[in-house]
Amino acid sequence: MKIVFARLALLALVLAAWELLPRHGIVNPLLLPPLGDVLAMLGELLQRGQVREALGVSAAEVLLAFVVAVPLGAALGVLIAENDYLGEVFKPMLFIVFAIPKSIFLPMFILVFGTGFQQKVAYAAFTTTFVVLMSAAAAVESVKQDYLLVARSYGATRLQLVSRVYVPSMMPLLLETLRISMIFNFTGVLIAEMYASRTGIGHLIASWGENFQMKQLFAGVVLLAAAAIVFNEAVRFLESRVSAWRT
Amino acid sequence: MADLKNGAAIRIEGLSHVYGGTVPALQDISFDVPAGRFTVIVGPSGCGKTSLLMMLAGLRAQSQGTIHCLGRPIPAPDPLRVGVIFQEASLFPWLTALENIEFPLSLRGGAQKEHRQRAQAMLELVGLSGFGERFPHELSGGMKQRVSIARGLVQDPPVLLMDEPFAALDEQTRMTMGHELLRIWSTTSKTVVFVTHSLTEAVYLADEVLVMSARPGRIIDRIEVTLPRPRSYGMMATDVFGRLRDRIWQQIRKAD
Numbered sequence: 001m002k003i004v005f006a007r008l009a010l011l012a013l014v015l016a017a018w019e020l021l022p023r024h025g026i027v028n029p030l031l032l033p034p035l036g037d038v039l040a041m042l043g044e045l046l047q048r049g050q051v052r053e054a055l056g057v058s059a060a061e062v063l064l065a066f067v068v069a070v071p072l073g074a075a076l077g078v079l080i081a082e083n084d085y086l087g088e089v090f091k092p093m094l095f096i097v098f099a100i101p102k103s104i105f106l107p108m109f110i111l112v113f114g115t116g117f118q119q120k121v122a123y124a125a126f127t128t129t130f131v132v133l134m135s136a137a138a139a140v141e142s143v144k145q146d147y148l149l150v151a152r153s154y155g156a157t158r159l160q161l162v163s164r165v166y167v168p169s170m171m172p173l174l175l176e177t178l179r180i181s182m183i184f185n186f187t188g189v190l191i192a193e194m195y196a197s198r199t200g201i202g203h204l205i206a207s208w209g210e211n212f213q214m215k216q217l218f219a220g221v222v223l224l225a226a227a228a229i230v231f232n233e234a235v236r237f238l239e240s241r242v243s244a245w246r247t
Numbered sequence: 248m249a250d251l252k253n254g255a256a257i258r259i260e261g262l263s264h265v266y267g268g269t270v271p272a273l274q275d276i277s278f279d280v281p282a283g284r285f286t287v288i289v290g291p292s293g294c295g296k297t298s299l300l301m302m303l304a305g306l307r308a309q310s311q312g313t314i315h316c317l318g319r320p321i322p323a324p325d326p327l328r329v330g331v332i333f334q335e336a337s338l339f340p341w342l343t344a345l346e347n348i349e350f351p352l353s354l355r356g357g358a359q360k361e362h363r364q365r366a367q368a369m370l371e372l373v374g375l376s377g378f379g380e381r382f383p384h385e386l387s388g389g390m391k392q393r394v395s396i397a398r399g400l401v402q403d404p405p406v407l408l409m410d411e412p413f414a415a416l417d418e419q420t421r422m423t424m425g426h427e428l429l430r431i432w433s434t435t436s437k438t439v440v441f442v443t444h445s446l447t448e449a450v451y452l453a454d455e456v457l458v459m460s461a462r463p464g465r466i467i468d469r470i471e472v473t474l475p476r477p478r479s480y481g482m483m484a485t486d487v488f489g490r491l492r493d494r495i496w497q498q499i500r501k502a503d
Contacts, residue, residue: 153324
């Protein structure tokens with residue numbers, strides 16, 4: 001309980017500093033507008049049609065990329081984990097490619113897809129697929145051979161091996177994969193929008209930054225941070241329910 | 248069922264196994280396990296004891312020879328004939344103790360309520376009533392192995408195969424578990440094949456000890472344990488016990 005109070009106190013301290021330091025001119029309010037002003041601006045922005053439309057576009061891009069990348073990455077990951085030959089052939093290459101910052105490929109995506117909706121989805125799905133692939137493969141490999149042997153000795157069918165051993169055993173890692181993939185996905189869309197775009201919340205944030213509209217900029221940051229935190233905590237809650245057995 | 252009348256629950260004839268087409272693992276093994284008997288297999292590491300047990304369970308195919316279990320070959324796992332209890336308990340960590348015991352029943356469908364009752368009865372048999380809702384990580388090593396034994400018994404298979412089930416336990420727990428196993432065995436009259444490294448455990452538990460040679464594994468000695476039942480810890484200090492253990496030790500040393 002004490003820890004919880006200390007954490008809340010820390011949060012209150014940071015927020016208070018954000019409000020008070022610029023308000024009293026200790027920090028330049030042109031660089032860091034007071035929290036109150038930022039929140040007021042956020043409320044105002046959410047009323048604007050242009051901002052709402054940008055949020056809608058970004059959300060659609062994130063969701064579509066998610067829907068493309070997660071099944072694709074999961075299927076490829078299971079494939080290289082289950083098939084020894086494919087695993088041996090593809091894994092070294094994938095590890096190397098995984099290490100490359102994906103944003104350097106962004107110009108190529110612009111050349112191929114232009115600067116519209118498709119490019120954002122394609123780029124975000126591209127970055128996310130790798131993460132999902134790697135963690136799905138790790139999840140399959142995390143299933144202990146002992147468990148499979150036990151289940152087989154009790155006459156489990158192939159389908160039962162999947163539903164009764166593979167899935168429950170992998171569930172905590174799968175949820176974690178989902179969480180991490182959403183973070184990559186979100187990042188992918190934002191970077192693509194900030195880099196070259198005519199719409200989307202990333203584009204707005206980039207242009208507010210370029211024009212020194214600090215209140216708008218921080219309002220955007222608060223909004224996206226809140227969205228990311230809500231998703232993250234929701235999946236973490238699920239994780240803790242599903243993986244009570246993990247020590 | 249002719250073999251059953253002869254009293255052999257397991258009959259192995261001319262069994263050999265070669266790994267990957269080149270490495271001989273088991274060589275010309277033949278023996279019977281009479282119904283209701285407790286047979287222990289000992290032998291040096293890597294002699295193929297576990298492989299042999301996996302073949303008896305229908306989990307692995309042999310290169311040559313035949314295995315008859317209750318009068319029929321066992322080409323695939325058949326949990327109604329053979330229950331297997333593994334090293335390291337191998338409980339599913341995402342299931343509670345009771346759900347782990349129920350697992351074999353749940354694979355076959357049927358009434359949930361009966362499964363629960365049956366699992367509860369097994370939990371009681373192994374002395375763990377009240378621990379059914381615990382997850383494996385909340386149980387001690389000995390308790391986990393008790394759950395594992397209950398899981399092996401839940402479908403009431405006439406044959407029980409045990410692959411070094413107590414190897415991961417400390418010496419004290421190991422002896423207690425051995426004693427417990429004998430108690431459970433005496434109430435269920437199963438045919439047991441038990442693989443172990445421990446000579447003391449072998450003599451303490453067995454009606455008969457089979458000694459295997461180093462790879463390729465062969466049966467090099469069969470030792471009848473004449474100690475009366477029920478066994479007690481005190482017997483370990485007797486001359487008979489010491490001589491039996493010493494004879495097995497001499498055989499294994501020769502074999503290695």
